[in-house]
Amino acid sequence: MKTNEHVIEVTDLRRVYGGEFEAVRGVTFDVGRGELFALLGTNGAGKTSTVELLEGLAPPAGGQVRVLGHDPYTERAAVRPRIGVMLQEGGFPSELTVAETVRMWAGCTSGARPEGEALTLVGLARRAGVRVKQLSGGEKRRLDLALALLGRPEVLFLDEPTTGLDAEGRQETWELVRELRAAGTTVLLTTHYLEEAEGLADRLAILHAGRIAVSGTPAEVTASQPSRISFELPEGFFPGDLPPLPELGVTGHEIEGRMIRLRTNELQRATTGLLVWAERTGVELRRLDVRSGSLEEAFLRIAREVSATDSGTAAENSEKESVA
């Protein structure tokens, strides 16, 4: 974060569809200037519903949004020239060529880059004369990105920018987003690729069922997750033969057949204790797997836990787990 200025401020945001389904249930976060903020979540977690409110496509059912100090819905004219938007599913007339699409969009965008520059940025310059309907899914995403970047926006909203891209295209988009961020662009990104959030984001929030379950820097979110050790119990041994687990810093365990899974916040101490025991006892721990807490871990656990609890306790959980 370069300054303390909040470019995006979201307070207790709610969105309701058709008067009944509450897709966003009280989301609060803010994004500082120059920061890259990622919204993570499973399909249906409320990512797109949230981002659309920030883009000013619909009014919220409750709560408040401020983008660059303005309400993006009611003060559209003040906000739009300064933001760039890439929707999850962009729409372009299929019979226009790539160049014609960019030209049309440029005519509607303040301070638009030259058409060629925009296409070069996303690696589509050679496809300028091709009709949109002939583009691959990945190329359409890049065209969408080119349009989002056309007006050199201060704030960029990217809704699943790399979905449908191959590995190389994904890397290229990441590189471009990093450059934009380095040049001072504030970016709000949604994704369901954990590595994308981990690799790009300054801060992130994991949405689940319309609420923020966890938020913080990738390191904070990862650190809040327990590490895991799993192994196969050696032949002729029982779980009771293991050293006393709490003394090793193990906070929980599961037994499934002969597989033992341990959770700990002190990975080194627990692992050492276990290995020393194995050495002394003279057994080999087959299928031994030791791993630190990861974003994936956090993500999967939230998906499991929050869906298991009712909505009331989910809200409490989200407050406890928030490390930001």
Add this chain to the structure above:
Amino acid sequence: MSTGTVAETSAAGRTTVTRAGRMVSLARAEMTLLGRSKGTLFTAAFIPLVLPISVSSAFDESELKEVGLTAGEVMLPAAFGFSLLFAVYTALTATYVARREELVLKRLRTGELRDEEILVGAALPAVFLGLAQCVLLAIGCTVLLDVGMPEAPHLAVVGLLLGIVLCAAAGAVTASFSKTSESAQVTSLPFMFVSLLGSGVSVPLELMPDRLASICELLPLSPMITLLRGGWSGSLSAYDALGTVALAVAWTALAVFAVRRWFRWEPRR
């Protein structure tokens, strides 16, 4: 993939696009699309020029003379009516629905274009096509059918402009109630039929029973036909003309209200 100029977000030297500039840009793209959609182009450009001829042969000259109309005075408004219904109304209904289905409208709404600019900009090519046809038809009828110059050209111009605006707005209203491109072909039929049969496009109101005619005079497209006919014949009093214009404006206002209230920018989930 990227170059050094990746993100000069400086506000210095930014050119601001104007309302008109945005709409022209959108209109230009729509014009390109219209040129590439052979089916729409055929319906919009060819049918209105051919249909009036088929109508003209249906009228009995002597019957018209009894109610004080010439073939030209019937033909010309009929031709204009066809033109606006096919080139503007149905073409625009189809365009709005197609752009919504392709999520183009939703994408456009994320940019600097305002809602009304999107609708107007997208309508411009069809509107110009309709206008161009009417001018062509007017010249054609004047030369070929010996219609003569309009006696009150201002009424004809006002009628034509009001008719075009109303047809464009009606196209957006119909698109509001059409889920898909296929259903738009059905949802646009009522307005087509009512206008063709009831507004004096294919049957002059003068040939109808009085009571029916007085109801039909209130239909959306009737004021346009009345003004056009009055423009050529010069027989419309200032009082009647004003009332007719007021009716056309009322219908247009209603259509604009309906669009604001019910127009859908995204396909139904």
